[in-house]
Amino acid sequence: MPTPLPLLPFPAPGPATTTTARRHRRRRPALLALLTAALLLPGAAPALADSHEEDSGSATDTTDTTPAAAGTDFRSAGVIGEDRTGSAVAVSGDYLYWTFPAGAGRQITAEVSVTLPDPALRGGAATWQVDLYDGLRRRQPCVGGEPAATADPSAATLELSCTLPVIRPWADSWENDPLPGAYYLRLTATELPEEELGLPFEAEAAVSSRAAGGSADIGGRLGAPLVLTSRAGSLDTGSTDESSGSEENNGAEDEQGEEAVPATVPEPEDGWFAGWWTDRWAWTAAGGLLAAAAAIAGFRLVRRRS
């Protein structure tokens, strides 16, 4: 992706001052072509933002690979990812939350292993469950894995997992398809004998993903990943003229808001959205080549007879 292109307007005047006017003029068409290319290529501007955010993200990731502690609600969820697992020392009855980022074209699998409380203290069978929620806290379906399991009184551990449908870059607003953004993982004991409340247990959470491939590459794109603001709200006191005035300002505020609040998730390694490449280009181009070859062959076949 042409990441450095949008930067050109800034370095360009530097060398230009040291060169002659003629050289300057000669360079201009090339510069213009690059500039227009930068403007026309749809991914160029986000690519700049992407690379910037990736830098800051990886910087924090490399320093911190210790398992992230679980939170107790959506907003305090521990941030995990494919390179960072989550762990929790908790008591049964607690609701444990982790959050992780996921980009389009990936199929996410979340795995949780629970080390159950001491069987000597437990009363009966308990049902444990993992739930996955998207950035709007809509519960997502598991298309694979075992999201709920019942632990019989003697079991020591329990393995739970949930595989999400492939994440799409876009969906109609009335659809519940998984979209790029933050995801929440919640571990709950959904059915628990009363006497088992408050007993210590441990849990570990891990997230992995696989690329879904070209068959899942669909059109469209969200304006921004589903990562909700975590700032305290403020009531609109009436004068709405200013806020509705400039689009750029609104967008910038949203982005800065996300960046300034550490509880929200970082961008995933492959970006929120896949780039322009999809193997559909290869398939379609191959079709074009075959069509051309077949056309030439057909033409020569008929002409030789004449």
Next chain:
Amino acid sequence: MIIGRRFATALPAAFVAVLTCTFPAYADEHAGASGETEAPPPQVNLVLDVSGSMREKDIDGGTRMAAAQQAFNEVIDAVPEEVHLGIRTLGADYPGDDIAKGCVDSAQLYPVGPVDRTEAKTAVATLRPTGWTPIGYALRGAVEDFGDHEGTRRIVLITDGEDSCGEPDPCDVARELAASGTHLTVDTLGLTPADDKVREQLSCIAEATGGTYTAVQDTGQLTERLKQIVDQTADNVVIENPTIIEGSGDCADAPLLTAGVYHDREEFGEHRFYRVQLAPGRELRASVSVAADRAVDPDYGVLLRALDDTGRELARGSEAGHGRTDVISTGLRYPATEDAEATVCLEVSTSFSAPESVQRAPGLPVELTVDLAAAPDAPSDVAAHGLARGWVPLVLLTVTGLLAGLLWGALRRIF
């Protein structure tokens, strides 16, 4: 080339314009954020039961009191600098049998503030198991200890017995305190895990405030859990407390919200409305979580609808469930379709119900998050860039090419 030259001059100008537009906004936002997050330190008030029953020797062979004192010492040693810690006792002073006196026996042992470790530990060391267990009364006192502090408030209640005073019911007190708009959670630690009544009461208090209940098995666990709660409070200081609002019963006079997180209360069967201004080219995103902070019936649901000013439904999110849960949540997104700025109404309703005996007011806690993002880029085709994939289009293209070639050859032969 003329167009190109214009471009060349217009571009830097546009860049400058964009920069000047965005950077001041960024600077303001940033300053605001750091100012807000630094201001209120989190406060933790440890409420320790010093009633007569704490003399029982059933935790690691020592008395419950000794276990609590040891845990407190370790927690005081490890408390992070930014956390303001206080200690309150219940049943520490009145050893007699007069219920009227025994049930108002709760005192502040160490004021909530920056911790002087030596002083705090000395104060804890003086405690001797003495009197009654007025939990409800102590909780009210513990909230008063915080003063009019704005930040996160957390009470940690450590007790070995149920409230021995009856009135007020500590569970109702906890819910009432949590609803009074003070961002309060109460975590409870029970030193008698085998006692059903204690467990029931303590887990009820925890549930009512979004806190946790722990059945303490040994001193080590008590210490670890206390430390964990204090550390969590310190970690969560970056999370801004939601703005408390009150939704109205209909759309017309509903509060007008901007992007952010809000907190409200909604009773069973109630509908609450809020309004949001949606500019063209923007997408409204809303998410609502309703917490089950009391004993509700096992089946429940939540519905979030976006309506326009005539009451037409624009988008909805709904979720239903059953079994134990802390919250039930749903969300919706609605990209603006009109060319002019419009007011969108958000309606929150739930299908929670509860047995007659369960307290109705205050209502269930509702957390509403409103966000505005750029509108999505709707595709002209389902496939990426409208491109083909698979063997069928490949064969189709080849056959089409072949037919075109044959036709062209035939035409050449004729003409």
